[in-house]
Amino acid sequence: MKRLGFLMFLLVFLLAFPKAGDAASASAKIFLDGQQLNLSSGVQVANVDNNIMIPIRVVSENLGFKVDWEKASQSVTVQNSITTVKMVVGSKTAHIDGSQVSMNITPVLSGQTTLVPLRFVSSQMGMDVKWDNQNKAVYLSSSGSMTDPWIDGNGTPNDPDTEVPSTPTEPVNPSLPGTPGSLASIDGISFSENRLMIATSGNVKPNVFKLSSPERIVVDLPNTAFSEVFGYEHTLNTKNSGELSVTGYPDVSLIRYALFSDSPSTVRVVINLNNAMDYTVTTENDGLVFINLNPPEAVPTPPVGSNGKKIVVLDAGHGGSDPGSNSVTGKKEKAFNLALAQKVEKLLKNEKNIDVIMTRSDDSTLGLKDRSKIANNLNADIFVSMHGNNSTAGSPTGTETLYTRAESSKLAQTIHKHLVKATGLKDRGVKTQNLSVTRETKMPAVLLEVGFLNNKNDESQMFSEDFQNRVAEGIVSGIKEYLNVQ
Structure with missing residues (x-):
């Protein structure tokens, strides 16, 4: 029997039984590899908020793992020779060999024992889990393929026509996605x-x-x-x-x-x-x-770029888990980038000959390649990425515009002319630089470094509404001039 697999299984069972509320805690039984576990007197499987929970005594008495209870911190540590799992009563965060893993339900105190969610392990350690509602029994198997941890309580999709594939028993190196050309x-x-x-x-x-x-x-x-x-x-x-x-x-x-x-x-x-x-x-x-997930619109929206409209993709740099640089007063670059991009978007939406698309319109995480793909997929006319600059060598000031491919030079020169005038900061010029978003895009693309976040004067202006509105108007003027739209 794979004891390590069952150890992990005892942590993650909460998602396997979304219908577990049908289980009667007083009569539910546990079978491991076909053999019913003989629980000690008074030890029962419990139903807590429609989740199957198991006393920690089962872990030590029936499976032979070492279990430590720390009253002061109300924490349970379960370990064998390989793995250590730590859970805390009232906390949805478990620690597996020091790594944090989220749970949907917390361990709870019940009388003189602690109950832990039975499912949080099946998805990670290769054990099959079945719930027999008619017989009120949990069936655990340490062999065979594992059912999906994101499926319903019976171990099968709610859609009966959908097959549940197995999970690899060993981790797969993400840098080795399979036979070249096959995947x-x-x-x-x-x-x-x-x-x-x-x-x-x-x-x-x-x-x-x-x-x-x-x-x-x-x-x-x-x-x-x-x-x-x-x-x-x-x-x-x-x-x-x-x-x-x-x-x-x-x-x-x-x-x-x-x-x-x-x-x-x-x-x-x-x-x-x-x-x-x-x-x-x-x-x-x-x-x-x-x-x-948006509801369908009553009136179909014309395709982007229809009727000869120019397509402009605006990219608010960074976002979500990638905050970008910190300003001299602790503000996040991602916030400045989004605020400016939204102001540019609002102005461009008033232009009847331009369709504007944002790579992100909120504080979401977006990879560099994703940003380029959005623009390339739309066959956009131009791509404009907005950033705040930073330097580890002193606190320089000024505005600069970056591009990578020669075909982007004219766009860079045109927008930069209006941008520098709008910021009123030192003109640091137009420069070529090998950047992912300006390299991987297939249309003219620029990255605007509006000002330096680590310069007190630049930063104080960059987070003011008047400055952002003025810069947004300058960027729009440059876009309109380059696209030759009225």
Whole structure:
């Protein structure tokens, strides 16, 4: 029996039984590899807020693990020769070998014992978990393929036509996504404007379905693996999974992603919802997959760039888990970038001959490659990225405009002329620099360094409304001049 697998399983069981409220705590039984566990007198499986919980006595008496209870901190530590798991009563954060892992329900005190959620381990350590509602029994298996931790209590999708693939028993190196040419790659994910965007390279046909209790939207991407670029820009733990935090959207609580299966290699992305939601799925030719949670509009919106309109993509640099530079007074660059980009967007929306698209319109995390892909997929006319500058050598002042490819030179010169006039700061000129967003875009692209965040004078102006409005007007004037629109 894989005792290590069951140790991890005892932590994560909370999601495996979304219908566990049907279980009667007084009569529920536990079977391990077909054998019923003989629990000590008075020891029972419990139902807490529709989650199956198990006393820590079962861990020590029936499985032989070492269990330590620290009364002062109300913490439980479970360990064997390989793994140490620490949980704290009332906390949704567990520590596995020192690494933090989130739980959806906390350990609780019940009489003279502590109850821990039974599921938080099955997804990570390869154990099958079944709930037999008729017989009120939990069946654990230390052999065979593992069911998905993001599936319902029966271990199968709510959609009966959807097969549950197995999970690899050993971690897969994200920098080695499989046989070259055989797999598509997942390069990045982001959530903005109430829609999930997945950037891919290669031919990807997503399988999207909904699950309930709790409400989720599941996106399976068969014949895919995480690219090396994904690992650079997003968190991937040793089990090739991670989370993307979401703020400002009341319907969505969290985005999770994982290398879900290796036969075939499948990446799964799950949108955790606060309530049931409908969605639409669109895929673009340049490898973008969109899961849109916005309700359909009563009147169809004309396609971007229709009627001869010019397409301008505005990029607010950094965002989300990437704050950019800190200003001299502790402000975040990402906040300045977004505030300025939103002001430019508002002005451009008044231009009848221009369609404007934002790479991010809120404080969301977005990879560099994702930003370029948005513009390339739209076949945009220009790409403008907005930033605050910083220097480790003193506190210089001034405005500069950067570009990479020769075809962007004219755009850089035109916008810079108006930008410098609007800021009133020192003119540091137009420069070439090898930057991802100006290199990977297929249209003229520039990156604007408006001023230096570590310079007191620059920073004090950059976070003022008057300055931002004036700079936004200057940027729009430069865009209109370059595109020759009235």
